[in-house]
Amino acid sequence: MKKLFVVLAILFIGILLAGCTSQPAAPVTATPTPTAVPSEVATAAPTAEPTKEVVVVVVNKTPEVTATATAAPVPTHTITFTQDLTVIPDATAYVKVGTKVVWQNTDPFKPHTIQANDVVLGQYFGSMNPIEIPYGGSYSVVFDKAGSYDYTTGPFQPQMEAKIVVTA
Secondary structure (H helix, E strand, O other): OHHHHHHHHHHHHHHHHHHOOOOOOOOOOOOOOOOOOOOOOOOOOOOOOOOOOOOOOOOOOOOOOOOOOOOOOOOEEEEEEOOOOOEEOOOEEEEEOOOEEEEEEOOOOOOEEEEEOOHHHHHHHOOOOOEEEOOOOEEEEEOOOOEEEEEEEEOOOOOEEEEEEEEO
16 A cells, blocks of 8 residues: 555656646747738717716615504494394484484395485496395495485385485
């Protein structure tokens, strides 16, 4: 094993010495240098177009903490259609501006309808056509303006006239 190490060391040193020797220089011959000949070259005239500059501004700003107002609960008034074709509490409802009126159908045998009698209430209902409320279903409107709103309920024979009176 010692002999192998000695042989490898001698071989390594020999390779190092061989790499450090220099080669004889090659003869240098002069190469002719080309002579410059003047000639005219057309250059483009500069344009007056302004340079566009993009500026990016980074602002590190801590967001301001603001208190968020919690909306007050919306008062609700429920009008219920029953199986015996009655309306509870009554055909005329008195509510304040901002109240949500909910029509609830508890009649398991047939759907009930509400229909606006004037254009203003039709805008609240979204249509002048009858709005069908299926069993277990409901329909609601928030009244934001004072006034008296007439509507018709069905399928009563004859249809029942009803009213929502909204006060300030």
